[in-house]
Amino acid sequence: MITLHHVPGARSLRVLWLLEELGLDYRLRNWSLTDGSLRSEEFLALSPAGRVPAIEIDGRVIFESGAIVEYLAETHPEAGLAPAVGEPTRADYLEWLHFAETQANILQALNIHHIFLRPPSARSRPLMALDTKRLAVTMRALEDHLGAHEWLVGRFSAADCMMGFNIDAMFRFVRAEGFANLCAYRDRIAARPAYRAALEKDGGMTLYTRDFYELPDA
Template sequence: MIRLHHVPWGRSFRVLWLLQEMGITPEVLRYQIGSRGMRAPEFLERSPAGRIPALEIDGITVFESAAILQYLCESRPAFGFGRPPGHPDRVAYLEAMGFAETMASLIEQLNLNHLFLRPPAKPSATVIKLNTLRLADTLRALDGMIADEYILPSGFSAADAMMGFNLFAAPFYVRLDSWPKLQAYWARLQARPAFQAAAAIEGPQVFYARDFYEVPTDA
């Protein structure tokens, strides 16, 4: 049994996508952000902070998307999606895996301010502006990290799967027009059959109500 605890088009998309790259379709348990199911004792046993993803596999449960992807790569090395110690791309691989979460944390803050704060709470225009600029900085940096078709010279890896959620969500806050190489990279990721298979399992996104969220004019 392989079971993925999942919020559609959230960080857990990274796991669903890499599993599809491996030819594995898990049982998917879907949650909504803020739903009671994510605070249920049985879920907290699998993910102590009540966050997705959590993956039940090989008789264990792993939480945190980067940890899950690294576990999948190390437990199934024949697919070649990891970069083990001694590989020439090892350091760049580890940097990209961590950098994906730096970017995702900024997306999370923008989600919070744009989508979750409701009256009487008031989003901070200054915080939105700062986090939007920081997100743009990470996108600029990612543009410079792309080696050729993918992040690493040696080809597609779990680091690219880590970026899948980010490059789905980031354009709702920062337009990618300034980085043609990054746009082409994102198009290549979306063209991969496993990405398309994972996206078909997801279905249309319903989280973002607008095509683009502007920085407030009073920021």
């Protein structure tokens, strides 16, 4: 039995969504970002940097969402969610799959500043403004690419599942105006039954209590 180590609303949502797309049986074990459990001996034995996701599968543990997503897609070729080595779209697939993590690192920095850092006076407005601009650049790249593509690499693939954490988070910090292609892509994702099933098992987006997080006053 596969076990996915998960935090609701976190990057592990990518793997949860892909497990649903693949129709696999799995057990979900929820952890918390704030109770210290990700630094417990038990969890560090699964994921040495103390991060989710980690997955127990095929007699071992894999950490890093990109590695897990690639592994799952490649070990289930019948689902057609990863262009094979040698296929023309293979390099595009790898680019976009890993692009998601470039964007997620910026989202994580914004989450830390807007939500987790205590006291709020410890926040750096210049850094928040810089990361908001850097996030907008990644969204512009997606917007331009999606003008000519329904999914990141032509057909739906595991690279799209890597957007599972990003797609909700990005619009909390950058307004949707000017990102029509990205909004339509978000709607296509939201319409997928496997994505909806994953959100249901995730238990809802508990991380964000506001639709939008403005930069604090200078």
